[in-house]
Amino acid sequence: MFKYYNMNQLVLPLDLEVKLQENDIAFHIHHLVESIPHEAFEPFLRNTGCPAYHPRMMLKIILCAYSQSVFSGRKIEALLKDSIRMMWLAQGYEPSYRTINRFRVQPEVKELIRQCFVQFRCQLVQEKLIDQEAIFIDGTKIEANANKFTFVWKKSIEKYHHSLIEKSNQLYSELLEKEIIPEIERESEDELLIEELAQMVQKVDDVITEYDQKIEASSDASERKALRSKRKYPKKAYKQLIDFIIRKQKYQKDFEIFGERNSYSKTDSDATFMRMKDDYMKNGQLKAGYNVQIATEGQYALAYGIYSNPTDSRTLIPFLDEIEKHFFNLPKHIVADAGYGSEQNYDEILSKRRREALITYNMYLKEQKKKYKQNKFNPDNWQYDKESDTYTCPNQQRLVFKYVSVRTDKTGFKREFKIYECEDCSGCPLRSSCTKAKEGNNRKLMVNEKWKKQKEYVRAKLSEEKTSSIYRQRKIDVEPVFGFLKANLRFTRFSVRGKSKVENEIGIALMAVNLRKYTAQV
Incomplete structure (x- = not known):
C-alpha cells in the first residue's frame, strides 16, 4: 500500500514559510537584515527609471546563497527557482544573475555588510554569547580571481x-x-x-x-x-x-x-602574488591573492579587512584602525600569534591604544628551551652590569657602550640600538665560536632596550594564569573560522576582481559563516 500520490489533482499554494523548519537559517538571515537601520538603504534610492528590487531582499538572497556554498550569479538565479528558503526570502521575485552580480559589487553594499556585522555583534552581546573581553586576530591568504601567469x-x-x-x-x-x-x-x-x-x-x-x-x-x-x-x-x-x-x-x-x-x-591589479598553503601545483609557485584579516570572539568573525601586503605584522595597525573606525571599540586584550609580534606593533597597542597585547614573538618558544638558556655564547645570557653599562663575554672580557644607532624601516618606524664593543678580542680562544668578525676587529653587540622590555612584558603576561588562558583560546577561536570558511563553505577563491569588490564578497562569505554557526548553536 502506498501513500496517496496524484499529479493531476490541483493543490492550492501555501505560504512558503510553513514549509521551512522552525530554526531554519532563512529566519536568522531575515531578522539580521531587517535589523539594519533604514538610513543605510537611502543611497540605493533612485527617482528615475524602473523601480529597483529592494536592497534588503537582494542582500538576503545573496547571504542565503553564500551560506549554501553557492557563489555564482547564475547558480543563485537557479536557486531562486528551486529553493524554498530562497523563494520565501525573495517573496516570489526572481532577479536575473546580472542584477545579482551588479548588486553585490556596488560600493554602497559595503556599508550594508558593515551594518550586518555591527548588528550581529550587538545580537551576540545581548544573548551573552561573547563577553567582549578580548579579540583574536589572524590572517589567511585567499586566491584572487586572476590568471596565475599574468605577474x-x-x-x-x-x-x-x-x-x-x-x-x-x-x-x-x-x-x-x-x-x-x-x-x-x-x-x-x-x-x-x-x-x-x-x-x-x-x-x-x-x-x-x-x-x-x-x-x-x-x-x-x-x-x-x-x-x-x-x-x-x-x-x-x-x-x-x-x-x-x-x-x-x-x-x-x-x-x-x-x-x-x-x-x-595584470588581470586583477589589486592582487599581489603570495605564497599559498594550498599549493596544488606542487612547485612553490606564487599565486595572485589577498591577505584576509579577521577579528573573532566565540568563533564568530566580528570584523574583517582585505590587504595586498602578504606580511601579517604590517597589517595589524591598519586593521586595528579599521576595526575602531567601522566596527567597534577595541576590548582590553588583543590576541594574535607570533607573526604579529614586532616592536612597532607592541608600541602601538601598549603605548598609543592603552590595551594589553597578548602576542608572542618569533623567538618566544625557542627562548623557553633549556639549550637556549644554557648557551654561553648567546648575548642574552651574558652578565650585565647596570652601573658601568657593560656586558661580560664568556672569556670574561668587557663589552663597553660606544654609541647609539637609529635605524628606520620601510614603514618609517625608528628603532634605537645601543652599540657595545669588546675591549680586546685579540688572542681569544673562543673567538671562532663567539663572533664572525674579521681578524683584528672586536666583537660588537647591538642591544635594543625597548624591544627587550616589550619581550619581558609579553613573557610576564603569558605566565599569568588569566592572560595565559585567554591566549590559549586563540587556536580554538580564530582558526576554526578559517577552517569553516575554506573547508565547510568551500570558499577558497574569489569570484570577483578588484579590492573594493573583493571586500564585499569576503564580508558576505564571513557573515554566511557566522549565520551557519549561529543557526547550529541556538
Whole structure:
C-alpha cells in the first residue's frame, strides 16, 4: 500500500514559510537584515527609471546563497527557482544573475555588510554569547580571481626603466653631437621626462619634414639619394623616441599600481602574488591573492579587512584602525600569534591604544628551551652590569657602550640600538665560536632596550594564569573560522576582481559563516 500520490489533482499554494523548519537559517538571515537601520538603504534610492528590487531582499538572497556554498550569479538565479528558503526570502521575485552580480559589487553594499556585522555583534552581546573581553586576530591568504601567469614584478620594471633612462640619455647625446636637434632645457640631468622626450620627437620630426621637402624639390638623382641617406638616422631616432615615450608611460603606470608592493597581476591589479598553503601545483609557485584579516570572539568573525601586503605584522595597525573606525571599540586584550609580534606593533597597542597585547614573538618558544638558556655564547645570557653599562663575554672580557644607532624601516618606524664593543678580542680562544668578525676587529653587540622590555612584558603576561588562558583560546577561536570558511563553505577563491569588490564578497562569505554557526548553536 502506498501513500496517496496524484499529479493531476490541483493543490492550492501555501505560504512558503510553513514549509521551512522552525530554526531554519532563512529566519536568522531575515531578522539580521531587517535589523539594519533604514538610513543605510537611502543611497540605493533612485527617482528615475524602473523601480529597483529592494536592497534588503537582494542582500538576503545573496547571504542565503553564500551560506549554501553557492557563489555564482547564475547558480543563485537557479536557486531562486528551486529553493524554498530562497523563494520565501525573495517573496516570489526572481532577479536575473546580472542584477545579482551588479548588486553585490556596488560600493554602497559595503556599508550594508558593515551594518550586518555591527548588528550581529550587538545580537551576540545581548544573548551573552561573547563577553567582549578580548579579540583574536589572524590572517589567511585567499586566491584572487586572476590568471596565475599574468605577474608583473617590481624589480623587473625597475631594471627595464633604468635601461630605458640610459638609452634615452645616450640617444639625446647622439642627436646633439650630430646637430640634429638643439639642446633642450632639462629638469634633471639624470633622466629625460616624457614632456622632454615629446619635445625631442617634435624637433626630430621637423628635421625629417625638412629632408622630405628637399627631396621633393630636387631633380638630381644623386642628390636625392644623398638626402635619403641623411634622413635615415633621424627617422630611426624618431621611431626610438616614440617607443621610449610609450614604454615610459607604461612603466610610470606600473609604479603607480605597485605602490609599496613588489608585484601585481595584470588581470586583477589589486592582487599581489603570495605564497599559498594550498599549493596544488606542487612547485612553490606564487599565486595572485589577498591577505584576509579577521577579528573573532566565540568563533564568530566580528570584523574583517582585505590587504595586498602578504606580511601579517604590517597589517595589524591598519586593521586595528579599521576595526575602531567601522566596527567597534577595541576590548582590553588583543590576541594574535607570533607573526604579529614586532616592536612597532607592541608600541602601538601598549603605548598609543592603552590595551594589553597578548602576542608572542618569533623567538618566544625557542627562548623557553633549556639549550637556549644554557648557551654561553648567546648575548642574552651574558652578565650585565647596570652601573658601568657593560656586558661580560664568556672569556670574561668587557663589552663597553660606544654609541647609539637609529635605524628606520620601510614603514618609517625608528628603532634605537645601543652599540657595545669588546675591549680586546685579540688572542681569544673562543673567538671562532663567539663572533664572525674579521681578524683584528672586536666583537660588537647591538642591544635594543625597548624591544627587550616589550619581550619581558609579553613573557610576564603569558605566565599569568588569566592572560595565559585567554591566549590559549586563540587556536580554538580564530582558526576554526578559517577552517569553516575554506573547508565547510568551500570558499577558497574569489569570484570577483578588484579590492573594493573583493571586500564585499569576503564580508558576505564571513557573515554566511557566522549565520551557519549561529543557526547550529541556538
